Amino acid sequence: MTVLRRVGAEGFAQSLHRVVEIxxxxxxxxxxxxxxxxxxxxxxxxxxxxxCLFAETEDGTLVGFGYGFHGMPGQWWHDVVRRALADRNGHQAAEEWFGDAFEIAEIHVHPDHQNRGIGRRLMHALCEGRTERTAVLSTLDQPTAARHLYHSLGFTDLISGFTFPGGYEPYAILGVRLPLPGPGTPG
Known part of the structure; x- marks a missing residue:
């Protein structure tokens, strides 16, 4: 059984070595x-x-984490992706998705603990109570388990085949209107 524990910026920084391992x-x-x-x-x-949320076993072992923040101009990912969406779909679409967005920057579960619903629980708990209009994220543009999870939570592809500046792998940019559908949603 895993439990989710909310941590602030200081607790996150203190556990960064564990986060990076995951x-x-x-x-x-x-x-x-x-x-x-x-x-x-x-x-x-x-x-x-x-x-930020940590997913931990009952003995306190970190097995997953997720975090996000309010996206705004001046943040690298926000600016790059918003500009790409505006170029592809127009400024109105970019404003609709990025004008008031919760940006889910990272969500990862250790491979030994995947396929147990931890990622789904992290996503729901991260988005719960957020006041932003939308949630957005990027994921590899491949049919991965993570992408399947995001789609099952109502996320839709905003951009496919996007390569970040200096990068080489194609990513998909996904978005959903908040609040997320309830945690019992199948998928």
Whole structure:
């Protein structure tokens, strides 16, 4: 059984080494990218409306996490993706999705604990009570379990085949109107 525990920016920063371990196990990034990802995560904790959840076993072992914040101009991901959506679908679509958005920056579950509903619980708990109009995120543009989860929660593809500046893998940008459908939603 896993429990979800909300942590603030300070608790997140204190556990960053554990968070990065989960990220590495779930995403298997090249080793040279891990330090950069840790620095990005540390910076995210200072964004307005930052919220983080840890999924832990009963003995306190971290097996998953998710976090997000209120997206706004001046944040790299927000600016890059909003501009791409405006270029593809117009400024009105970009405003509709990014004008008041909860940006889910990271959500990962250790591979040994996947397929147990932890990711679904994290998503629901992260979005619960958010006052933003929409939630947005990026995920690999592949038929992954994560993408299936997001679609089952009502997320739709806003952009497919998007490569971030300096990147090489195609991503999909997804969005959903808040609140999310209830946690009992099948999928």
């Amino acid at each position: 990220y590495g196990a779930a995403m298997r990034p090249p080793a040279d990218q891990v330090a950069g990802r840790a620095a990005i995560m540390r910076a995210h904790a200072s964004h307005p409306g930052f919220t």
